[in-house]
Amino acid sequence: MTTDYRSLSNDYVLHAVKKEKSLIFDRGEGSRLWDLDGKMYLDTMSGSAGPAMVGHAHPAVAEAVARQMAKLPSTNILHESVPVIEFCRRLAAITPHGLTKTFICTGGGEAVEAAIKFAIRVTGRVEVISLTGAYHGMSLATMGLTGMPAMRSWLPGAIRWPAFRQIPSADSYRPPLGEGPENWRAAVHALEADLDGASSGQVAAFLMEIVQGPNGHSLFPAEYYRGIQRVCRERGVLLIVDEIQTGLARCGATWASDLFDVRPDILVAGKALGGGFPIGTFTTRKDLIPDTLESEAWHMLTFMNQPVAAAAGLAVLDIVEKENLAERARVLGAEATEWFRQLARRYEVIGDVRGPGLFIGVDFVEDRETKGPATTACRKAWEYALDHGLITQFGGIGANVLKFKPPLTTPEADFKQMLEICSDTVAFIQQEVDRQKVKRAAPEPAGVAR
Ligand SMILES: Cc1ncc(COP(=O)(O)O)c(C=O)c1O
Structure with missing residues (x-):
């Protein structure tokens, strides 16, 4: 039977x-x-x-994971392992200029959450702005960064983390600020207006996807990325780019950021990076990290910076390069x-x-x-x-x-x-x-x- x-x-x-x-x-x-x-x-x-x-069940990924499971599956969080160091070094070599230090965890949303906490800790500010149509995960905090109301509406009162909010995006096909050849300008201005009006100098970061995959592949005009980048730099707001879907070769470049010359302060990845093994990462600039941060409990997960995820990641990076x-x-x-x-x-x-x-x-x-x-x-x-x-x-x-x-x-x-x-x-x-x-x-x- x-x-x-x-x-x-x-x-x-x-x-x-x-x-x-x-x-x-x-x-x-x-x-x-x-x-x-x-x-x-x-x-x-x-x-x-x-x-x-x-590809599903890629033999090189399967072999790397099996080998690492048999050799050293996990380490205590106070200690380290070689695959993690190697993987972070490899990522530094392929991420946009200046991003050299990586944190590894078990999923995309978790990596966004870690990146946000990092941004709050290093800036000493609490507000985070994201876009209408954004999707950054389904934890209680990342849900508040989502600009797709349906993802949040089931929560009583559609409640969100109080310091997170959305501004209109520059969606090229269904622009929230109305049709028009240069409506991306209005969307850039929406960020400026928010920083000038809605916040009291408390914005730690602006978070965006290069293409909003879950929202239905919403794409922005190239000028928008430039404009947003300029505003973030001028106002000292960290630019966090979520490349959990677009990252690693998918868009025809290592990162979709590369296509539009976007230089994030923090780049978040996941999904493809593990070849089927759960993974999320964020990579950031060394000069942003205060001296004491790496010995503080600003973030702490049993499965942070663990060797099996790193082994899977190393195998995936090899395949991306070789093929x-x-x-x-x-x-x-x-x-x-x-x-x-x-x-x-x-x-x-x-x-x-x-x-x-x-x-x-x-x-x-x-x-x-x-x-x-x-x-x-x-x-x-x-x-x-x-x-x-x-x-x-x-x-x-x-x-x-x-x-x-x-x-x-x-x-x-x-x-x-x-x-x-x-x-x-x-x-x-x-x-x-x-x-x-x-x-x-x-x-x-x-x-x-x-
Ligand atoms: C752009 C983007 N950010 C964040 C996430 C959340 O990643 P995860 O489901 O691994 O937590 C996703 C998942 O679909 C995503 O597409």
Whole structure:
């Protein structure tokens, strides 16, 4: 008799964001996953947008983790290990200029939280500003830095850490401050106005993603990054960049910051960096660190700066370098972007296609004028794609932005097949939206009470 894992899961696993059609997987390799029935799926999401950036179950990562587990899995927090030192040194060599000291922990949100605490400690100020549409994690503190109300609305009173707030972003497709060729200026001014008006000189840091992945791939004009950077420098506010999704080759450069010449004071990473092993990091400037800080308990975690995460990270950095994954992200990203842009010529339901690199968002709208999200059709499309062997995810406030971020090591044949199934999925969404429009336009049957 075979074990009924679905029913055991319902009985024993406490889920979040579970869906009726959620699958139970058995194994993975590269860009492929197999469920318990042995059915194969192609993964356009690299796990949850990154851990499988080098591919699922990469043998070099598996080997490095196994080796470190057998040699030295953990150290007491008062002591150190060689892989941690090596990994931090390697990260320093590839992070934007001047960022040389790294803190390692077990996840992205946790790394954001550590970075924020660090910024508060070193500046002696308590306020932190982030953007509308931002997503930085789901701990009680990082939720208060989220600019996606739905992520917080379930908390009684949508309560947040009192010194955290959001200002309008420069989202190019749905600009919160209104349409206009230079509306990024208004968004930069929003930061200046906040620093001048809303705070009393208490702002420690400004925190942003280069591309807001969870918000539905919101991208800002290049000038915006420059403007924000200038304001932060002028006012002595630390610039923290969250590259948990965009980081490490994904966008066609080591960091998405590199594409826009953004020079953060603190850079946060996670997801892809562990090749499937849980990891989060932040890297900062040595000159920001007060003499006594490293011997204080400003932050303390059982799993901070531990050797297995570092071993996984070192293996991932090797793969990124050897397989030239930033270049691969550029090449495959250009191919996929062009593919979706061609589809946008045929299907009106595609409102926008956004990169950069192999970090692509396809925004589905009911109407290109109003940009109203095609939410219902996209919900069905997720199931459609799954039935056709494709793991996808639709994000954004309207859950209407198809994210396309497969492993950077995806073989050519799998990549083509992913794009083919995506094409069918786009056609499906168009049909659904058309069907809904016809239904809405149809006269009500006679005799229906108003
Ligand atoms: C931009 C960004 N920041 C922070 C996080 C939180 O990372 P984690 O889920 O590893 O805590 C995520 C996760 O999706 C993210 O995309």
